Amino acid sequence: MGAEPGRRRYDSLRRTTQAQETRAEIARAARRLFVSRGWAATTVRDVAREAGVSAPTVYAAYGNKAGLTRALADAADLSADASRMLAELEAPGTDPERQLAAMAAYDRRLFERAGDVITLVREAGRTEPELAAAYRDGRRRGDETRVRVFSSWPDGVLRSGLDVRSAVDVYAAVCNIDVYTTLTVERGWSPERVERWWSGVLARELLA
Structure with missing residues (x-):
């Protein structure tokens, strides 16, 4: 019993x-x-x-199929280890250059581990409004993170003439799935090389 x-x-x-x-x-x-x-x-x-x-x-x-695809998109975010990025952003003694490197490293992990999912969600979103919204939500979350980080910097850290919103735009133009795919697939770069290049470009373009 x-x-x-x-x-x-x-x-x-x-x-x-x-x-x-x-x-x-x-x-x-x-x-x-x-x-x-x-x-x-x-x-x-x-x-x-x-x-x-x-x-x-x-x-x-x-x-349904859209719900399944949205779940894949959610899993893609988890695969990139956002908690690791957050720890690096908030680490004692960190500075803007290292914060940019932490964000670039997160994007590299995201695209390396789940770039295929991001691409299919974007493409499927052309005909499925729910997936178009999922793709926009992912982009919006990334922008919100960068707005918070850039807004935390003291005056004079951003390059002259750049405000926070413009800095976020520059980041989005440099670190995105299309640039990553072009460099790794068409040009033969390793993911590590892309991450290093992103970190250097972001520091040069965004920091005074």
Whole structure:
């Protein structure tokens, strides 16, 4: 009799773990297909078949294809380790140049680990308003982080003639998925080289 509650408790844990593993496998399958076939050409049934589950299981886990893609976008942000960037931004004795380097390092990790997801969300957003909003939200969160960091600097740190909003614009023009892709795919740069170049360019363009 005494073992029954324990078995039930572990059965519940087992079901939760299995559900999490199923969600993760669905997400991995969707990412593979979205990247290889394109978002529009991939159906929920395709994702289910690739993941080895039923289509209703995919719908139950993510709602629809747009919901699944939005979940991939959220996971992309987590993969870049935002908490590491925050720790580097707030580290004792840090200065604006090192803060710029921390933000460039975060963007490098984001594009290196999830650039394919960012690109597919942007492309799918051309026909799916929900995904267009997801892409804009990601860009907005990045801008908000930079506004907070740049606004914390004393007067005279930014180059003459630059205000915070203009500095954010310059950052966005330098550190973005298109520049990263051009340098790594077309020009053969390593991600580390891109990160170093970004850090140097940002310091030269933004700091007095």
